[in-house]
Amino acid sequence: MNVKLVYFAWVRERIGKGEETVEPPPGVATVDELMTWLAGRGEEYAHAFANRKVIRAAIDRTHVRPETKIGGATEIAFFPPMTGG
Amino acid sequence: MSAMIRLQREDFDAAAETAALTRSRADVGAVVTFTGICRGAEEGRSLAAMTLEHYPGMAEAEIGRHVEEARRRWPLMGVTVIHRYGRLVPGDNIVLVVTASAHRAAAFAAAEFLMDYLKTRAPFWKKEEWADGANWVDAKNADDAAAERWREPRSSDAAG
Numbered sequence: 314m315n316v317k318l319v320y321f322a323w324v325r326e327r328i329g330k331g332e333e334t335v336e337p338p339p340g341v342a343t344v345d346e347l348m349t350w351l352a353g354r355g356e357e358y359a360h361a362f363a364n365r366k367v368i369r370a371a372i373d374r375t376h377v378r379p380e381t382k383i384g385g386a387t388e389i390a391f392f393p394p395m396t397g398g
Numbered sequence: 399m400s401a402m403i404r405l406q407r408e409d410f411d412a413a414a415e416t417a418a419l420t421r422s423r424a425d426v427g428a429v430v431t432f433t434g435i436c437r438g439a440e441e442g443r444s445l446a447a448m449t450l451e452h453y454p455g456m457a458e459a460e461i462g463r464h465v466e467e468a469r470r471r472w473p474l475m476g477v478t479v480i481h482r483y484g485r486l487v488p489g490d491n492i493v494l495v496v497t498a499s500a501h502r503a504a505a506f507a508a509a510e511f512l513m514d515y516l517k518t519r520a521p522f523w524k525k526e527e528w529a530d531g532a533n534w535v536d537a538k539n540a541d542d543a544a545a546e547r548w549r550e551p552r553s554s555d556a557a558g
Contacts, residue, residue, distance in 0.1 A: 322451055322523035323534050374456035376519065390453060390521075394537030397450070397457075397481065397522030398434055398493050398513055 316383065318351075320361070321392035324368065327361035337383070344370045345379035347389065367393055399469060401477045403461050405452065407484040410494050419476040419498045426475050428502040430509040432495045438488025446527040450483040450492070453521035457481070464515045468497070471511070471550075472504035479512060483522065511548050517541040 319332045341350045345365070352362040362368060370377050371390040383389060400419070404410075416431045438445050465477050476498035486492060495512045499505040517538075524535040 319453070321453055321521070322525070371453070371456055371521070374453070374459050376460075390456070392453070392521065393523065393534065395518060395521055396524045396535045396537050397452070397520040398516035398541075 314384070316386055317388045319388060319390045321390065323393055324361050324391050328357050342382055342384065343379065344372070344377060344381050344383060344389070347383055348379070348391070361391075369394060399475055399477070401462075401465050401469070402479070403458055403465060404478075404480045405454070405457055406480065406482060409482070409491055410480045412491070412494055412496075415478050415480065415494060416496050419478060419496055423475065423498075425500060426498045427500045428505040429496065429498045430502070430505040432493075432509050432513055433491055434493035434513070436486045436488050436490045436492055440526075443528055445488050446529060447485055447487050448527070449485045449525045451523045451525070452481075452483045456521045460520050461516070464512055464519065468508045468512055472497075472499065472508045474499050474504060474508055477508070477512070479516070481516070481520065481522065514541070514544040514548060518545040 315334055315336050317332060317334050320328050320330070325331050337347055337350055341347050348362050348365060348368065352359045365379070369392055370379065372381060372383065372386045373388055412431055412433050416429055420426050420429055436448050461479050461481070465479060468474060468477060474497055478494065478496040480494040482492055493516060495509050497505045497508040518541050526533055526535055
């Protein structure tokens with residue numbers, strides 16, 4: 314299952330890119346498991362996902378919790394807590 | 399009820415946007431206009447610039463969801479939200495929220511509700527540039543607490 318990942322703010326800076334398409338293995342079922350899998354892909358990912366508590370996620374442009382299943386997602390975004398307004 | 403949500407780089411004209419909500423309406427008795435502005439100083443340091451990154455598509459959708467919630471909770475006759483992105487300097491406008499209603503309670507409450515949610519749920523991120531470096535702004539606990547106070551009890555809470 315191919316899924317587009319998008320990154321923002323310092324998550325984007327640490328990973329070194331704003332978006333990519335990945336194919337997580339079948340065992341990766343939730344947002345949290347996806348973060349674990351991404352963290353294992355290289356130092357820059359480990360650095361970005363070092364503190365899970367400050368990473369937020371959205372699936373298809375809607376906020377989701379870490380335990381949310383990723384099956385069927387077209388686009389998954391990872392970013393720090395928002396500072397708009 | 400007309401709702402206008404815009405994301406843009408360019409500056410906005412708060413007075414013109416406010417007038418647009420009230421033009422030729424005899425039923426609007428209250429309009430509240432909030433403007434968020436880029437401050438230039440923090441703890442004695444001078445800000446050179448602030449860059450706002452955003453998640454296109456999600457930002458409009460998320461603001462739209464909160465405008466819908468505001469409409470559900472208060473009797474509003476018009477809402478306008480404009481949020482800028484890109485590089486801003488001290489003194490620049492960042493965000494505009496305008497709410498119109500028959501009476502002031504709804505207009506005030508809806509404007510404050512929308513701002514509290516914009517600060518915590520709208521996908522924007524600010525990077526500050528100082529003379530000696532740049533840093534991403536941290537989300538504030540105070541903003542989360544402000545948004546939290548608008549949460550409505552779920553019916554299951556009441557029953558439990």
